[in-house]
Amino acid sequence: MKKLHFNIKKIFAIISKKDAKKISTILITIIFMVGLFIILLPNINSVDVTITINNIPPNEPSDPEPYDGKLNVTLNPTLYVFVSDSNNDTMDVYFYNADDDSLIDIDRNVTGRGIASVSWLNLDYDTIYEWYVVANDSILENRSEIWSFKTQMQGNPPPQNNPPVAIAYSSDNTALTGEEIQFDGSMSYDTDGVITNYEWDFDDGGTSTEITIFHTYSNEGIYNVVLTVIDDDNAEDTDSLSITILVANYPPTKPIITGPKTGEINKTYEFTALSYDLDNDTIQYMFNWDDGNEVNTSFYKNGTLIYMNHSWDTFGEYTILIKAYDGKAYSETSDYTIIIGNILNIDDIIEGNLIDGNNDDTYDFFEDTDSGKLTKVIKYNETTYILDTKGNDKWDYVYRLDTGETSDIDEYISQRVPGFDTVTFIAMTIVVIFVMAIKKRK
Structure with missing residues (x-):
């Protein structure tokens, strides 16, 4: 036998007074729907109807x-x-x-x-x-x-006057400097007369005689706001509110990082970081060197360029993470990548470094020493590397390990194979890359 669970959820999200007359109609409709399912589906042995009324009762008077x-x-x-x-x-x-x-x-x-x-x-x-x-x-x-x-006892005169009752209300108990807070005294009442005066004291030198008023604070602190109400017989009552004001704060800017893009193991390298704070707060810098070491600096004057040194004892690619802190909020995190590996300097028609980033005796990148830019290289054979020095996916130079010489790729092709054009050479290079990729997968 099949079992049908007929769930009706949130039939009433919040039922207000104007909906109260519709309740009986809704309930009759629910009963009709359940009956219809039972009639049309005789093999259903149970119907589970769930009605959730999301309404909170009034607070205790x-x-x-x-x-x-x-x-x-x-x-x-x-x-x-x-x-x-x-x-x-x-x-x-x-x-x-x-x-x-x-x-x-x-x-x-x-x-x-x-x-x-x-x-x-x-x-x-x-x-x-x-x-x-x-x-x-x-x-x-x-x-x-x-x-x-x-x-009262018989013969006693009625009381002369009942004092009013002050009820102070605020839209927020905590706000930032410069933010508006609404203060409302309209809930105050008098049992035997009328309230003739409302007097607000905002504890910062500001006052008001309005029933409802907006007020802002310029300085942080805790303020005791007092409402005094006076009735037509000059009786009075007071109510107070505690308002906490905090200073608005802007986090420091995302740090700007400078430093080398490549390096060798166990060699110390210098990095700089710079951040600014719109509130002119002092700034602390937090460095994560991506090797298990983290350093938090002292607090520096806003806009101070700081210098930090670090070395790595293992080959690899490291992402340095830096963020700034003004004592209240953190900046966005900046990242900076450095490759630590074997470095071969090239000082010929081009100047730069070949980088072996994983210590496998194969160079992986070319670093332009003027710009610090890293571009890809291909090991063509045991003595020859093909370089893309501009990073535009076009091979432009060939470097020979055995002679230490660098050649323009077109010149290299013409010397090695007369009549062998660049297109054919690039095609051969693609074949080499494809074969190397297959070997790596195996």
Whole structure:
């Protein structure tokens, strides 16, 4: 028997209030689809339906007013609570009497970060009341803890004024110098009046009386930002934020390297490295010599040309890696290749070196001593090498080991085989290369 697994994933990515009415239709459609599969495929013995609802419940309501344990509360208080939702969904906030779980009232369509409030009317004197709230985003909900307050005694005058509650919010707690940070005091509230003044102190000499303001810092440091709110009865409250400001940093430039392209074993060679830092920071250089040795220099003044020496004790091709560091960030890594091997100097109609890079008694490269450029060579026979000194894939010179003489390739051909043109010689060379390649494969 076949077994069908019918998986429905992410039917709801995030279901907001406006989608809530569609839930029943979606569920009916799912049931119909599953039934259709069962009818059309009678040999299916199971249907596995997975529905994932990617919705985060509202955060636990907090910051009640009257605050927990408050005394001498009026007989018709307004209840306030702060609610928020990670999906920024709007919420219906239900206020309950904790004594019997009866509903006091509902504040509907509260924003994803805001204050919900209802009035609780006709309470008794000198009585302790307990209450809680449930924030519901139409899919999931979260309940607060239980809070309590005690109403005023009979004959006592109502309290003169409840101070406002300051709530300071920032778009970032960490930023770079010169970057804007948004500061918002709009979540602040007053239970029995209105807030008339907002005062920001940014701890760098800057202030503002706006409810919402953008501010930038010029220097690194930790700043204690204070919001003071004042109500219509001149009562006030403060809230503070800790803001960390870092200095913007540019990494050093990719190092420029100079040095020889070839060398011999156990011989010391000099290399230079140069990098610049736009912040004028001091620079440290890190060398990896590709032979198991690494060196970190001291910190040098920005733009200083540094010199480093190194030698290798084994034949081979080495890739030197160098990067610069300003104490905060690394540059891109530069690489530089040097071939360490047997070197045969040519000082004739051309000047340069033949390089045996793997110590197999066969020269692999020609180095132009003026430009430092490496080009390929071919061993034509035991005493003769064909050179491409320009690196343009055209053979231009022939060097003889037995005589130490260098000849132009056309002149060499005419001397060796009168009437034998360059094309024929190159064809023979290709044959030699092909034979050598076959031997290497074997």
